[in-house]
Amino acid sequence: MFKWILLLILIVPALEIGIFVWAGGIVGPWWVVFFIILTGVVGAWLAKQQGTEVLNNARNSMQYGQVPHEEILDGICILLGAAFLVTPGFITDTVGFLLLIPFTRHPMQQGMKRILTRMLQNGTITIFRR
Numbered sequence: 001m002f003k004w005i006l007l008l009i010l011i012v013p014a015l016e017i018g019i020f021v022w023a024g025g026i027v028g029p030w031w032v033v034f035f036i037i038l039t040g041v042v043g044a045w046l047a048k049q050q051g052t053e054v055l056n057n058a059r060n061s062m063q064y065g066q067v068p069h070e071e072i073l074d075g076i077c078i079l080l081g082a083a084f085l086v087t088p089g090f091i092t093d094t095v096g097f098l099l100l101i102p103f104t105r106h107p108m109q110q111g112m113k114r115i116l117t118r119m120l121q122n123g124t125i126t127i128f129r130r
Contacts, residue, residue: 016089023090039093043085046100051078073109081105 024032058071081099084092098104119125 012089012091016091019090035090036088039097040085040088043082043093043096043100046097047078047082047085050100050102051075051082054078070109073112074105076112077105077108 020032023035054071054074058068058075061068061071077099081096084096084099087096099108116125120127
């Protein structure tokens with residue numbers, strides 16, 4: 001797992017720089033800066049809106065005595081999406097928006113569940129209970 005993360009840390013910034021240069025050559029550097037700022041503002045608004053909605057849903061679940069499983073995963077996706085949107089770049093912004101928009105967030109959650117289940121079965125991560 002660590003080697004994949006290290007690979008992403010090395011490759012994604014290089015791709016982002018390449019896309020910046022390419023897009024700057026097509027639309028101009030000021031438009032690229034404008035789009036970076038615009039995606040940050042829209043992403044912050046969307047993260048706040050979605051985060052508030054998920055928090056309210058979690059509160060409602062707990063009031064009815066239910067554990068908010070899905071809401072916790074929603075919150076993790078929203079947090080990751082907001083972090084990706086703060087990072088400048090078109091690739092990270094795309095991933096960030098996919099994690100923030102509810103109907104695209106669900107398939108991402110299913111992938112996260114599969115990865116976590118596999119990691120639990122392999123013993124890569126351990127959950128301690130009292």
